Amino acid sequence: MDGRVSHVSDQDSAALTALGWSAFFDDQRGPDEAALLPMRIATVHRARVGAQSVAGPVRLVLPPPASSADLAVGDWVLVDADSRALVRRLDRRTVLRRRTEGGRGPQLIAANVDTLFIVSSCNEDLNIARLERYLVLANEAGTTPVIVLTKVDRVADAAPYRDAVAGLQRGLAVVALNATAPEAVHALAPWCGAGRTVALVGSSGVGKSSLLNTLAAKAPEDAQPTGAIREADAKGRHTTTSRSLHAIAAGGWVIDTPGMRTLHVSDVSTGLDALFxxxxxxxxxxxxxxxxxxxxxxxxxxxxxxxxxxxxxxxxRWRKLLEENRANTPVLSGPHGNRTMKPRPGR
Structure with missing residues (x-):
């Protein structure tokens, strides 16, 4: 995974831009950081972090007290060219996060995402309430949501499924496709240009891994594993176990994420207003x-x-999500300097 690393002055600026670099990130670099290499976080594991540079994939060194838990796939970081040590993370333009059951704080999902592909399928997995939660997630993060309905090849008519979700939010794009067909690349091309980043979210078994393999034109030996759904209840098994960044064959980048069976609404300020x-x-x-x-x-x-x-x-549904947000969003309490977290009271 350790590709040869060259200095910034040798890097192809067009390749860096194609990776998602922009003036937003370049403006954060100080005069004394000109020799540091911009890289993009591609994988995050408990004990290791991988990044994508213009020279190829690199395994980063995290000096103490840096922690992989503070990094999200899609983050931009500055790296020492000689040691491959991460020096600092740049501010995020957008960030997707969720609060997990029993978790102390929000869990990072992905960073610097332009478009969130919310993947569902044309079967019993289609759940309006769940899709609305994903839309709140996208709205709060500042990303553009797109509903992607898969498995159109398994139904006689996808129109009822498309009609069921088209009115969930104003201006919402809905695309119905076969995730394994080459035509899927063309259907999603408006959001997948060079330098653009999309992320895939949705339940297990809806076709996220199949869609990733199609967008990235993965060879069979490199393809993400896919799993069939149970026909009895349209539920799928987890095939993606970690988040990762992949190049889209026609341009852009895609972040794959594990399936989410539950998504709690919390820490929301504007996401509900955009949805409703x-x-x-x-x-x-x-x-x-x-x-x-x-x-x-x-x-x-x-x-x-x-x-x-x-x-x-x-x-x-608005009232239910509003109350859920109030119940799940902690508030600061206690004397100054000794703050504790407690659930936000409802009305």
Missing amino acids: AEIAERAPACRFRDCTHAHEPGCAVRAAVADGTLDPARLE
Whole structure:
């Protein structure tokens, strides 16, 4: 994995840009860091970290007190050319993270992602509530979400599945495809140009690994393993066990992620408003500024439900996610200098 490392002055700037480097990252480099090499984190394991440089893959050295837990696939870092030691991580333009059950803090999923491909399939795995959670994740991170519906070759008509998700968020792109067909590359090409980064998220068995193999034109010996779903319940087994960065054959980069069976909404500020824009836009017209849209008089949101311009199911799902976010988002408490975390109280 240790490719030959050359100095910045020898690097092909076009190749660095194709890897996702931009002025946002270049502006963070100080005058005394000109000799340090920009590299992009490609794999993160507990005991080792791999990066992609313009010269090829490199295994990084993490000097203490640096920890692999502080790095996400997609991060940009500055590296000493001689020792391959990571000097520092650059600020992220976007970051995907989630809070896990019993976890002390958010878990990093991926960084510096332009587009999040939310992958589901045209079968019983299609779950509106789960897709909405992924959309909140994408909105909060500042990435562009795209719903990718796979396994269209296994149904007579994919239109009902496409129609079921098309209205989940304004301006939401929905693409239905066969993840193993070459046509999938063309269908997703608008988001996969040179220097662009996409990430794949979704449940196990929906075709993320198959889609990765197609986008990256993986040879059989290099392909990510894929697994069949159980026909009884459309559930799949985990085939991807860690996050990794891969070159897309036609340009750009794709980050593969393990399947997520659960995704808790937490630490959200604007993601819900983007998902439920029709509710957020009506809220200022409510009589009370802290209206819960549940029982207060003069509620513009409930008035829209009553006159048929707002789907009551959307309001109920908004309320559920809002309460989930409040319950799962810790707040700082305790005396100054001795802060502790406790769940945020609900209304």
